[in-house]
Amino acid sequence: MRFVPLSSRLLPGYGTLVLAITLVGIGVSITRPYLSLFGTDVVHMSAAELGLFMCVNGIGGILASTWLGRLSDLRVAKKYIMLVAAACSALGYGSFLVIHSYLPLLIVSTVLLGLGASAFPQLFAYARETASRVPDVDATFATSSLRSFFSLAWVIGPLLGSYLLQAYHFSGLFAATAFLFVAVLAIVFWRIERRPPAGILGSQPVKSFAVLQNRHVVTACVSYVAVYTASSMNGLYMPLFVTKALHGSDRMVGSVVALSAGLEIPIILGLGALSARLGKRPLLLFGSLCGALYYVGAWFAQRPWEMLALQLFCATFIAISVSIGMSYMQDFLPDAPGSATALYSNTNNLGQMLGSLLGGAIAQWAGYREVYLVCAVLAATSWLFLLRGKRFKAQEQKALRAALTSQDIETTQTRRAANGD
Template identity: 35%
Template sequence: MLTPTPTIEKPSNLVAFAFLLIAFLTGIASSFQLPTLSLFLTQEIQVSPAMVGYFYAINAIIGIGLSQILAKYSDKMIDRRKVILYCCVLAIGGCLVFAFNRNYYWLILLGTTLLGLGSSANPQSFALAREYADNTGKESVMFSTIMRTQISLAWIVGPPLSFSIALNWGFDWMYSIAGLAFLFCGLIAVTLLPKVPRKKMEQNTPLQAPSNNQKSVIYLFITVFMIFNCNGMYLINMPLYIIHELHLPAELAGTLMGTAAGLEIPIMLLGGYLTQYFSKKALIFTALWAGFLFYLGLLFFQNTWQLVLLQFFNAIFIGIIATLGMLYFQDLMPRQAGAATTLFSNAAKLSWLVAGPIAGWLAQFWHYNTVFYVSFLMIAIAMVCLMKVRTVN
């Protein structure tokens, strides 16, 4: 049973290490599941492409609904560590369902429900990290930024490792190892994370943004949603565009993803540092312009080295929003770190409901690179919405 240990009783270096390790392990678990899911469904369950699409859509809907409910509940709890622990236990159950069950409907109902609840361990750890930093006087922006880099680091090593395990050992081993990562997360939450004191008034505060920030939260949600829509369409169509239209090696897709993930780490750190001199809003505008240049370049550059160089702009586009976007939500929703962090996470999840159908429809009737033109429109919408978001720093 978790005890109400005061924050100051745990060494700050140990606490920081625990937060970073949890971020990395939850990143590893997600990087095992998402990249291999379509392969798992087609090879192990042997369903049609349409059924694969339905699975992704239902998975996103369940994950969004459950995580948002859990986020509101977590902001009422005195000890957020318990929420992280419960999420890890549920995620382990979800991994075991995927490891040892091959019934499509059991997976889509029970497996996705457990993993949908369990996936909240990641945003809940970020919420606790923000509360810990605020209560101890630490610099919250850089602390959260460094945590976010651990997820990028996990996505550099996770996808190649997951494919290797799944293809050589089997999906049961792959999902079992993902469950083991969640097990370690739960143990770390119990033993190493601090209990952050929470004010009584916070428990009775309605779980919504202050009235002067509510519209800003909506516009910021749309901004983040549009950015991740662009990224989702790119990730879906880019491998097929490289193979079928550019006639380049299929391995190049993995190289581009790994390059972008690697470049995101220093960009995230730099973005966190620059918040001392520029507002988060200004830095996100910079990211949007980088995204515009990235998709413009994809329309004209077709050589391997050019596509690799373009990943610098892609890393700016995604790296900044992935870190500062979450912190911006937290700034606009004070004393509701769990709901704010999950709202950011759900904006990314919701984008897959739109990105998938759009990418498939455009590729079927036009070309794979047509999504790059649509991305210009989405970036323009994101810019307009961001202009309406209140500057909080």
């Protein structure tokens, strides 16, 4: 394998992207592990109500990401989408400071955090778009290395969140999160380049839903949904499982999350080279297997330290899913990075929605431990769907792009003819 210098793999504006992605990661990771505690302790949600709350928020994220992702490829510069998303995230997390009633909080957070969820995919879509404009840049390595900084944020965030929660309670937690997204807003405003979207430049970006006609994409999407359903259930109910079933502390919750994120970083950095040698699909299969081992181990766990020991499997599972999975999906739509990353992000949002509903029902009527048994089944389902798919080769990618672009052009021409244009 030919050695590629590190300098040629990095993108113009790499430092700005690193800072913005890290701050977004810290902003999310400060609050995400403690949202279930906030819901039960402050808003007094039941397990089922908490599941419904996260589900509705997930629907908002899916709708907003699909709309804004398509918009960023056709009409609106990604910079403006990121500005709106960062502003909505700041306002959304700020709303937790003043709204402690279930229904108003559900409505406000769904709208604002749904729009704010586009910050993450749009940053990576911008990075992919930048990689396509610069010769000799390894797009997979660039994406994976940027994703490692998001994982680094998950090392910092939960521990910082634990400190803020103990020192300043939930008000300090959400105030800090809102401030971080204001900082992201400032970085995007002053440092991110404004570029005309592909639609304005005359390109024909493929529609996100049209690509679902391809069997390889469908099997990948179903696999991702299963992965993120299980991951959502783990993220939402692991704090309650550790504190209530295993009788651990809030600090132990932060340690579990931070250890997993810390282990992800070296794994992600090594995935760029491995994917070039082994292929992305075999790595995704291995990741699903690690996920199944983690969930089965958690199901048998009896003490909090056992969850710490299992984080190697969890970190490998998450690292492969989020870094290789994103790059794998972007390969299907290289001319429409906004739509491609939104499609990938929507599998995450859909998984979170299903995980919230399913996890809430299981936790309410069976218990927190049984949540992990269902997660193991979902990880096995992900593995089986990936196994049914085929390796997506470059020749197939070119044929798919040509077919979908031709289909979009024909559809546009038909509509224009019908309208008398």
